[in-house]
Amino acid sequence: MNRYLGIGKNLGLALLFGPLLAAGAWAQNNTLDEIARYRAQLQDGNPAELWEARGEDLWKQKRGPKQVSLEQCDLGKGRGVVKGAYAELPRYFADADRVMDLETRLLHCMMTVQGFSKADATRRVFGSGSNRSDFEALAAWITSESRGVVMKVSLNHPKVQRAYELGEKAFYFRGGPHDFSCSTCHAEDNKRIRLQDLPNLTQKKGAQLGYTTWPAYRVSQGELRTFQWRLYDCFRQQRFPELEFASELSIALTTFLAYNANGAAFNAPAIKR
Amino acid sequence: MKPVYWALPAVVSVLVAAGCATGPRQMEAVTAEDLNIIKASFRAQGQAGLDRLDQDDAQKHCSNPPTVTIAKELAARIEKANFAAIKYPADGNLMGDWRAGERIAQTGVGMQFSDNPKTPSGGNCYACHQVSKEEISFGTIGPSLYNYGKLRGGASPEMQRYTYGRIYNPQAFTACSNMPRFGHNGILTEQQIRDVTALLLDPNSPVNQ
Numbered sequence: 001m002n003r004y005l006g007i008g009k010n011l012g013l014a015l016l017f018g019p020l021l022a023a024g025a026w027a028q029n030n031t032l033d034e035i036a037r038y039r040a041q042l043q044d045g046n047p048a049e050l051w052e053a054r055g056e057d058l059w060k061q062k063r064g065p066k067q068v069s070l071e072q073c074d075l076g077k078g079r080g081v082v083k084g085a086y087a088e089l090p091r092y093f094a095d096a097d098r099v100m101d102l103e104t105r106l107l108h109c110m111m112t113v114q115g116f117s118k119a120d121a122t123r124r125v126f127g128s129g130s131n132r133s134d135f136e137a138l139a140a141w142i143t144s145e146s147r148g149v150v151m152k153v154s155l156n157h158p159k160v161q162r163a164y165e166l167g168e169k170a171f172y173f174r175g176g177p178h179d180f181s182c183s184t185c186h187a188e189d190n191k192r193i194r195l196q197d198l199p200n201l202t203q204k205k206g207a208q209l210g211y212t213t214w215p216a217y218r219v220s221q222g223e224l225r226t227f228q229w230r231l232y233d234c235f236r237q238q239r240f241p242e243l244e245f246a247s248e249l250s251i252a253l254t255t256f257l258a259y260n261a262n263g264a265a266f267n268a269p270a271i272k273r
Numbered sequence: 274m275k276p277v278y279w280a281l282p283a284v285v286s287v288l289v290a291a292g293c294a295t296g297p298r299q300m301e302a303v304t305a306e307d308l309n310i311i312k313a314s315f316r317a318q319g320q321a322g323l324d325r326l327d328q329d330d331a332q333k334h335c336s337n338p339p340t341v342t343i344a345k346e347l348a349a350r351i352e353k354a355n356f357a358a359i360k361y362p363a364d365g366n367l368m369g370d371w372r373a374g375e376r377i378a379q380t381g382v383g384m385q386f387s388d389n390p391k392t393p394s395g396g397n398c399y400a401c402h403q404v405s406k407e408e409i410s411f412g413t414i415g416p417s418l419y420n421y422g423k424l425r426g427g428a429s430p431e432m433q434r435y436t437y438g439r440i441y442n443p444q445a446f447t448a449c450s451n452m453p454r455f456g457h458n459g460i461l462t463e464q465q466i467r468d469v470t471a472l473l474l475d476p477n478s479p480v481n482q
Binding site: 027028031166168169170172173174175176177178179180181183184185187188190191192193194195196198202235236237239240241242243244247248249250252 | 300301303307310311313314315316317318321322323325326327328331332335336337338339384385386387399400401409410411412413414444451453454458459460
């Protein structure tokens with residue numbers, strides 16, 4: 001279904017409300033109301049908690065060739081400090097001389113602290129059914145420890161500033177057979193694809209709404225998805241080649257969007273259709 | 274430069290009101306170094322090679338916020354080059370089957386690295402446009418096309434030529450349009466563009482009811 005519809009992925013919802021589909025604006029308003037009600041009902045119970053619990057275990061377990069737990073990992077606020085860490089990412093890490101988002105930092109720690117090879121650590125960056133991803137579980141737990149914390153990404157370091165500027169340019173970069181860029185769908189207010197509302201990520205309000213609600217449990221996939229996945233799948237639908245996990249561009253775009261979300265309370269893992 | 278981009282419209286409107294009009298901010302050009310980083314961040318997958326990141330003239334000059342209007346001469350250059358590249362069917366027949374056109378308008382598959390390259394692409398018109406009245410699951414990135422033909426006096430030869438050309442290559446008419454260049458970039462076949470043209474113009478199409 002998702003693959004079939006390409007960028008019109010929201011039709012799943014329309015089908016869910018199939019009995020309501022009748023001609024005319026009345027039916028459409030009614031359907032939009034029903035979708036809003038469905039979204040509100042989803043908030044009651046979020047299976048992301050299962051990923052969070054597994055992530056906390058993974059964080060504390062002694063793992064890898066070195067048999068060390070990730071509690072030795074510094075997410076930016078000191079070794080082992082998780083509370084509020086995500087609200088300040090991406091940031092510059094002197095030990096790697098690089099700007100890193102959460103997943104890139106986790107990969108770095110799996111390699112340097114736990115001794116995993118890159119190939120082993122990145123074998124499954126996005127989960128599928130019983131083939132679970134450690135990154136998704138860890139990200140679920142770590143981000144949950146920033147819930148309610150106000151987003152505060154700093155551009156003070158020149159490398160973070162540079163990442164922001166590259167991310168901004170890349171946001172408007174058109175390419176591929178469809179001429180799409182991120183901005184094709186996310187640079188104007190009150191636009192939709194099919195019935196799916198699109199946040200305007202170039203405005204503070206839209207960036208805050210969009211960024212602070214990832215990671216999210218996707219009902220349509222039965223998976224918890226991280227921000228790396230969000231970018232990866234947007235580019236897939238843009239008809240670009242495959243975005244590399246933890247690539248410099250993925251970090252740059254995350255920096256652009258996370259900084260634009262500054263000032264809002266982080267509110268994830270969320271649940272989305 | 275501290276990014277204060279979302280404050281710009283307010284600043285600009287103040288400047289405009291003060292009689293000192295400056296346009297919204299144009300992106301600085303992607304440098305060779307930027308492009309190296311961008312290219313190193315992707316890998317070829319399925320049918321999507323890294324050559325998809327090589328921008329043509331239109332892509333290069335249209336990589337801006339939608340509030341930016343590019344220079345008139347540049348827009349004219351892009352439109353002229355894209356217009357000159359439109360290939361109309363050799364037999365002159367521009368109207369296909371509106372029923373096939375409706376299926377193309379509904380389908381979003383095609384050219385993603387996850388898609389089977391042997392499956393014909395859809396046009397995914399409903400993702401962005403209202404098309405028929407019956408389909409209420411439509412997007413709003415593009416204008417409504419409901420009654421497209423009816424409002425334009427029907428399927429005259431001129432309207433057929435314009436409509437076919439506009440689907441084939443929207444940037445032949447509007448530089449930096451958000452709409453994909455369906456013929457120019459080989460997304461839809463000649464017959465598929467005929468079918469979508471018929472969906473928009475055929476008096477029996479649900480679009481014109």
